[in-house]
Amino acid sequence: xxxxxxxxxxxxxxxxxxxxxxxxxxxxxxxxxxxxxxxxxxxxxxxxxxxxxxxxxxxxxxxxxxxxxxxxxxxxxxxxxxxxxxxxxxxxxxxxxxxxxxxxxxxxx
Numbered sequence: 001x002x003x004x005x006x007x008x009x010x011x012x013x014x015x016x017x018x019x020x021x022x023x024x025x026x027x028x029x030x031x032x033x034x035x036x037x038x039x040x041x042x043x044x045x046x047x048x049x050x051x052x053x054x055x056x057x058x059x060x061x062x063x064x065x066x067x068x069x070x071x072x073x074x075x076x077x078x079x080x081x082x083x084x085x086x087x088x089x090x091x092x093x094x095x096x097x098x099x100x101x102x103x104x105x106x107x108x109x
Contacts, residue, residue: 008067008081009071011082012063012064012066012068015089016064019056019057020061026049027049027052032045032104042106043100043106044106047104051100051103055092056092063088066085
């Protein structure tokens with residue numbers, strides 16, 4: 001295993017595991033209120049927990065899959081896989097924030 005592959009493996013396991021764990025905790029424990037900026041007067045806790053959990057599970061698992069692909073495809077530059085992982089994380093967080101603002105609010109009756 002080269003140094004580049006070791007770096008991919010380390011960052012993949014750390015970040016992929018971190019996002020997957022946060023997503024699982026949020027979704028399974030209904031812990032949407034752990035998000036910074038959660039306002040119980042404006043946001044529905046169950047919706048926020050589900051949205052946050054689904055997005056973070058997807059981000060974490062995507063980072064892990066991309067990292068594994070980087071380990072398998074040894075002829076490709078390992079840094080390109082790390083850049084792809086960064087883009088996935090940033091795009092996933094932006095999409096999650098948008099979805100929370102659009103669908104996570106308490107419905108007015």
